[in-house]
Amino acid sequence: MLSMLARAATRRPLTVIALWVLFLLLGFGLGTGVFSRLSDNVADIPGTESEAAGQYLERTDPTGESITAVVEGTAVSDPGLRAQVERAVADVRAVAGVADVPDPYATRGLTAEDGRALIIPVTLEGGLDDDAEERAVDAAADRIRQIDAPEVHVSGGPLLGTQISERAQEDVRNAELISLPVVLALLLVVFGGLRAAGLPLVIAVSGIAGAFLALFLFSEVTDISVYAIQVTTMLGLGLAVDYALLMVVRFREERRSTEDVVEAVHRTVAAAGRTVLFSGLTVAVSLTGLLVFPSVFLRSMGLAVAAVVVVDMLAALTLLPALLARFGGRISPAKVRPEGEEGRVFARLARFSARRRIAVLATVVPVLLVLALPVTGMTINLGDAKQLPSSTEARQLYDTVDAHFPPGTGVSPITVVLRPGTDGATADRIRALSPTAESRELSGGATVVRIRPPGGVDGAEATALVERIREVRGDEPVEVTGPAARLVDFREMLADRAPWAAVTVLAGIFALLFAFTGSLLIPLRTILTTLLSLGAALGVVVWVFQDGHLAGLLGGEGLDALSLTAPPLIVAIAFGLAMDYELFILARMREARELTGDDQQAVVTGLRRSGRVVTCAALLLAVVFGAFMTGGFAPILQIGLGLTLAVLIDATVVRMLLVPATMALLGRRAWWAPGPLRRLHDRFGLHEETPASPPASPPSVPTNV
Structure with a gap:
């Protein structure tokens, strides 16, 4: 298949390039329409x-x-301000689709005790379609913002989702403006020429277009989270650079042994292209674990990110060979260095780790385990506007309420639905759980009890109260919903499905690594070392x-919990990225082993020839993730930091120290497999063409531009 792709790309490179240009236009044209479809649920x-109780209430x-x-910002008792507020309240009540706007001066709890702030809640009518709801929200918000006061902030409900979506779009744009020039500058340092450095960026832009288009297509059939934009774009950009870097480096190496550009492209695809193919498959398989969860958010993220990975992989295997066939003749080959000079730092690391394998394992493994210890106390929550940067309107509203009103003001209540037939004694016991319980009858005989929990919307008190209500109700037809109840259900879902997700991913990764190496022990060793870096x-x-340590240096703050989006995405994506670097190294080790038959020397040679690519790829990926962390949105900060650390730890400590140490410890046994599995691999596994050794001196070729 790879040979066929290479031949097609090199036979008609302009046709392939034109098709990808069309894809880019679709991605940046049609695909950007996803920004208006994002959901914060x-x-x-x-x-x-x-979920069932919420649908019943709807x-x-x-x-x-x-x-x-x-x-x-001014005394709420000021007659001029009061007159403005009363006029605004009257005007908002007259807006089509608005059900209720209480008078903040006549309603208890809506004016601050210090007299410096007031709250205006606006309730919409039920059953509005999306367009009618949007018109009502915009009209009400615009009218309230006309109040002449130092600070007027409007958010919450559907408006919060719009504000977060706008922030996501701005963050993506800013991250691209920051990361692309930095990545180009680093690529110029790596390659020493603009043409070679520009090719990975072309693939990266294709990855971004693929991210937008994939999200737009998935938005036709499912909800797409506001987090999806940053996550898929950062991963699409980062992986595209990784794959293109690997391919271009290999192309320049192949150019040392042939003046025929097309032949060099074919060799590149035959060798590095196979690594890219398996790398893309392993990242995609890592994300299939998200499909095990019934959460619409996790499933849509898994599908969307996997689609972006596939786009990056296809771009590296089709668009990049076409570009190399058309313009690669102007890219100079890699420099031929004296014997022992190429990759000597990585070779020394490999020899050191191999000789001191027990000392390396005894030092590195405990350090990584200590760094992983806080995971044992990890907790997750839905979060609130505190997760947003202080410059956003939703966060400013949150900070104002927090500064002027008692704790718990504005906290979404726990909603208890007492279906018809609920025993009165059970209803009384539920109401008795909190003095804040308020009841309201619904049509059809149901009753809604709303309880405002102490603390945050999804804090320990709120979730404990949800669990207590579910204990008290017994077998009665009583259901609990609201943010706290959704968090309880989400945590239970993670606990129930996480083992199945882990088994699915580990089994898939094990099978792919076996197909790549023909070994049973290398996949096991890879999984264990990767789990260390991930932890x-x-x-x-x-x-x-x-816990709040050093969070301020990153533009965040301690929140007492991680966003529920962060841990599953960090685990799934980082595991896949770690497989990237493992495959880069294993491919070179495998080549060297097949050429020399020396297992120990293959470890050194493999790291010597792949260390520079792995290090550069990790650095470039860290730049991309770091650029997305400049937005200040707490979930993206958490995901960005987690992926950055996972990539850097894996590409340095794990791949440069633990891999050679464990491979040396295993020795020849590292490549072992029982007879039946060995025969299975010989028939169906990956059999990469072993390239010929490069000549001692390069042929005469044009210099780099």
Whole structure:
């Protein structure tokens, strides 16, 4: 298949390039339409109690969504301000689709005790379609913002989702503006020429277009989270650079042994292209674990990110060979260095780790385990506007309410639905659980009890109260919903499905690595060392963002918990990225082993020839992730830091120290497989063509431009 792709790309390179240009236009034209379709409902899980109760309320409760405004900065008793507020309240009540706007001066709890702020809640009618709801929200928010006060902020409900979507779009644009020039500068240092350095960026732009288009297509059939834009774009950009870097480096090496550009492209695809193919498959398989979870958010993220990985892989295997066939003649071959000079730092690391393998394992493994210790205390929550940067309107509203009103003000209540037939004694016991319980009858005989929990919307008190209500109800037809109940259901879902997700991913990765190496022990060793680096990275994220250590240096703050989106995405994506670097190294080790038959020397040669690529790829990927962390959105900060650390730890400590140490410890046994499996691999596994050794001196070729 790879040979066929290489021949097609080199036979008609302009046709292949034109097809990809069309794809880019679709991605940046049609694909960017996904920004208007993003959802902030990440905790909804079909079939759970909280989801069923929420759907029941949508059908029977006449009230709809709500937004909240806060006015601050001057005495609320000022007659001029009061007159403006009263006029604004009257005007908003007259907006089509608005059900209720209480008078903040006449309603208890809506004016601050210090007299410096007031809250204006706006409740919409139930059953509005999306367009009617949007018109009502925009009209109400615009009218409230006309109040002449030092600070007027409006957010919440559907408006919060819009604000987060706009912030996501801005963050992506800024991250691209930061990362692309830095990546280009680093590539110029790596390659020493603009043409070779520019090719990975072309593939990277293709990855971004693929991210947008994949998300848009998936938005036709499922909800797409606001987090998907940053996550898929950063991964699409980073992996595209990784794959293109590997291919271009190999192309320049092949150019040392042939003046025929097309032949060099074919050799590149035959060798590095196979590594890219398996790398893309392993990343995609790592993300299939997300499909095990019934969460719409996790499934859509898994599908979208896997689609982006496939786009990057295809671009590296088709577009890049076409570009190399058309313009590769102007790219100079890699320099021929004296014997022992090429990759000597990595060779020394490999020899050191192999000689001191026990000392390396005894030092590195405990350090990584210590870094991973905070994971044992990790907790997750839905989060609130505190996760947003302080410059956003939603965060400013949150900070204003927090500064002027008692704790718990504005916290979404726990909603208990008492279906018809619920025993009165059970209903009384539920109401008795909190003095804040308020009841309201619905049509059809159901009753809604809303309880405002102490603490945060999804804090320990709120989730404990949800679990207590579910204990008290017994077998009665009572359901609990609201943010706290959704969090409880999400945690239970993770606990139930995580083992199955792990088995699915590990089995798939094991099978692919066996097909790549023909060994049973190398896949096992790879999985164990990767879990170490992953645990260390996630442990640092918990220590920083949950416990609050050094979070301010990254533009964040301690939140007492991680966003529920962060851990599953960090684990799935980082595991796949780690496989990238493992395959880069194993491919070179395998080549050297087949050429020399010396297992120990193959480890040194493999790291010597792949270390520079792995290090550069990790550095470039870290730059991309770091650029996305400049937005200040807490979940993206957590995901970005987790992936950055996972990549850097894996590409340095694990691949440069643990891999040669463990391979030396295993020796010839590293490539062992029982007879039947060996025969199976000989028939169906990957059999990469072993390239000829490069000549001692390069042929005469044009210099780099």
